[in-house]
Amino acid sequence: MQLTLEFGGGLELLCQSVKIHKVNVDLQAGKEKLTMRDLLSWVRTNLIKERPEMFMKGESVRPGVLVLINDCDWELSGQLDTTLVEKDVIVFISTLHGG
Amino acid sequence: MESNGGDAFRILEEIETLKAAKSDIEHRIANLQVQIGGVAVEEMTDSILCPPISTNDAGFGHGLSPEMVYRYSRQLLLPSFGVKGQSNLLKSSILVVGAGGLGSPALLYLAACGVGRLGIVDHDDVELNNMHRQIIHTEAYIGQSKVKSAAAACRAINSTIDIVEHREALRTSNALEIVRKYDIVIDATDNLPSRYMISDCCVVLGKPLVSGAALGLEGQLTVYNHIGSPCYRCLFPTPPPTSACQRCSDSGVLGVVPGVIGCLQALEAIKIASAIGEPLSGRMLLFDALSARIRIVKIRGRSLHCEVCGENAAFTEQMFQDFDYEKFTQSPLTPLPLKLKLLPENVRISAKEYKERVVKGEAHVLVDVRPEHHFKIVSLPKSLNIPLSSLEGKLPEISSALKEEEKCNGPTSSPGASLYVICRRGNDSQRAVQLLHKMGFTSAQDIIGGLESWARDVDPNFPIY
Numbered sequence: 112m113q114l115t116l117e118f119g120g121g122l123e124l125l126c127q128s129v130k131i132h133k134v135n136v137d138l139q140a141g142k143e144k145l146t147m148r149d150l151l152s153w154v155r156t157n158l159i160k161e162r163p164e165m166f167m168k169g170e171s172v173r174p175g176v177l178v179l180i181n182d183c184d185w186e187l188s189g190q191l192d193t194t195l196v197e198k199d200v201i202v203f204i205s206t207l208h209g210g
Numbered sequence: 211m212e213s214n215g216g217d218a219f220r221i222l223e224e225i226e227t228l229k230a231a232k233s234d235i236e237h238r239i240a241n242l243q244v245q246i247g248g249v250a251v252e253e254m255t256d257s258i259l260c261p262p263i264s265t266n267d268a269g270f271g272h273g274l275s276p277e278m279v280y281r282y283s284r285q286l287l288l289p290s291f292g293v294k295g296q297s298n299l300l301k302s303s304i305l306v307v308g309a310g311g312l313g314s315p316a317l318l319y320l321a322a323c324g325v326g327r328l329g330i331v332d333h334d335d336v337e338l339n340n341m342h343r344q345i346i347h348t349e350a351y352i353g354q355s356k357v358k359s360a361a362a363a364c365r366a367i368n369s370t371i372d373i374v375e376h377r378e379a380l381r382t383s384n385a386l387e388i389v390r391k392y393d394i395v396i397d398a399t400d401n402l403p404s405r406y407m408i409s410d411c412c413v414v415l416g417k418p419l420v421s422g423a424a425l426g427l428e429g430q431l432t433v434y435n436h437i438g439s440p441c442y443r444c445l446f447p448t449p450p451p452t453s454a455c456q457r458c459s460d461s462g463v464l465g466v467v468p469g470v471i472g473c474l475q476a477l478e479a480i481k482i483a484s485a486i487g488e489p490l491s492g493r494m495l496l497f498d499a500l501s502a503r504i505r506i507v508k509i510r511g512r513s514l515h516c517e518v519c520g521e522n523a524a525f526t527e528q529m530f531q532d533f534d535y536e537k538f539t540q541s542p543l544t545p546l547p548l549k550l551k552l553l554p555e556n557v558r559i560s561a562k563e564y565k566e567r568v569v570k571g572e573a574h575v576l577v578d579v580r581p582e583h584h585f586k587i588v589s590l591p592k593s594l595n596i597p598l599s600s601l602e603g604k605l606p607e608i609s610s611a612l613k614e615e616e617k618c619n620g621p622t623s624s625p626g627a628s629l630y631v632i633c634r635r636g637n638d639s640q641r642a643v644q645l646l647h648k649m650g651f652t653s654a655q656d657i658i659g660g661l662e663s664w665a666r667d668v669d670p671n672f673p674i675y
């Protein structure tokens with residue numbers, strides 16, 4: 112499944128400072144759909160090159176990270192259970208505090 | 211010579227003070243001239259078109275004096291803003307917390323556009339390294355209160371509005387009392403505990419909160435606690451780990467980036483105060499300066515389960531006052547640079563001692579563990595830059611540098627070349643020495659306080675950043 116993943120607010124530093132990743136994620140054997148839960152574990156294995164604890168906590172993202180699926184808070188689509196479809200754009204953004 | 215230098219400095223300082231006073235007076239004169247000009251124009255047209263009528267505030271049915279009509283005329287001409295928007299704005303009060311990178315442009319625009327009462331909260335003084343982004347302040351105010359400086363700038367732009375100075379840090383003990391006096395709050399602070407505290411305070415008092423943040427080359431903006439939008443806690447019920455909280459003084463920020471966000475904060479506050487348009491509630495604006503992209507995303511609404519604004523939340527004023535925001539976020543309200551102490555005294559030396567050893571000609575290698583872009587700003591002579599993040603993989607480089615140094619100095623009585631580690635403030639150097647000890651470089655020593663203490667105690671001309 113073709114997906115676009117974007118990292119911002121400093122999270123890009125965990126994946127070699129690349130903000131936009133066009134990726135191809137295969138369905139896990141025996142599964143019919145790809146959920147955010149699956150995607151997060153895929154990201155952790157394939158994209159996060161350092162300090163995974165700065166991106167994840169348990170099976171979800173760490174506190175202070177907003178997840179947006181097609182410009183919409185994942186809280187509105189079911190968080191980890193959100194089913195992804197072809198060409199979805201998923202943004203992971205760390206909240207900023209500077210001023 | 212010494213006293214001459216001191217005199218010259220005092221004179222220069224006095225010149226700066228007088229110059230500031232002069233420009234202040236000039237601004238006031240210009241202001242008064244505009245007022246006369248405005249009234250004169252009004253009176254002239256009145257007398258030509260119709261018999262003279264009262265020119266007092268109530269004369270036109272909208273409460274705007276002739277002078278106000280002239281000053282704000284370009285806003286009054288906007289059909290969607292007009293007289294109604296302006297008179298709403300003049301009746302409104304807005305509190306800006308933080309007169310820094312975000313607060314600077316926000317305050318300038320809010321003063322200019324005619325907010326009735328504008329409050330400024332900050333406890334800090336103006337510093338030279340603020341000037342690139344905190345554009346409300348001028349060099350003449352370095353060392354003086356940011357609130358005093360910002361208030362003077364606002365008054366110079368618009369002497370007809372009420373500017374209130376709160377020269378103190380916002381804390382749970384004074385926040386309710388201060389925030390209560392305003393209709394709208396702008397969060398232009400730079401730290402996590404303040405963001406939770408201000409949001410909670412706004413929920414308790416029912417005030418809309420225009421929240422902005424900027425770091426590096428990115429900015430974020432949203433309006434909390436306003437017509438169904440979430441509060442900060444709805445969005446971030448659990449604070450992030452402290453290691454994820456980057457600061458401008460560590461990570462850097464391009465001045466114009468908080469400038470853009472601060473301007474947008476002023477805009478959102480003006481929209482709410484004048485009751486025009488659609489506020490950025492339930493949406494968040496994400497600004498990426500480097501790729502020139504602005505993304506506006508839909509965020510969750512108010513959470514029923516939120517501990518502060520939720521359905522069954524009973525977060526009272528008393529609970530707010532008793533809440534420990536520093537403990538909750540594990541970070542201080544007024545952040546000071548971190549000072550770690552990871553190593554025993556016997557593996558640390560002061561910058562002065564290091565200088566003495568260099569003068570004595572001691573054979574040694576100095577490893578600077580700062581990131582490469584820091585090293586490029588300034589570094590000590592002959593230091594070897596190996597950033598902490600790549601130290602583990604570059605140990606052979608250190609071994610060969612030590613061997614080289616020993617060879618150059620010939621066989622001496624000493625047991626070989628020493629190994630010193632330095633960084634910016636003396637935290638990463640300790641982490642590096644711990645790692646080096648573990649990897650067999652047992653003689654590695656840390657320079658206490660890093661380059662900052664070198665600049666303070668050894669070489670006052672050494673640049674600090």
Ligand SMILES: [Zn+2]
Nearest residue numbers: 441444516519
């Ligand atoms: Zn809430």
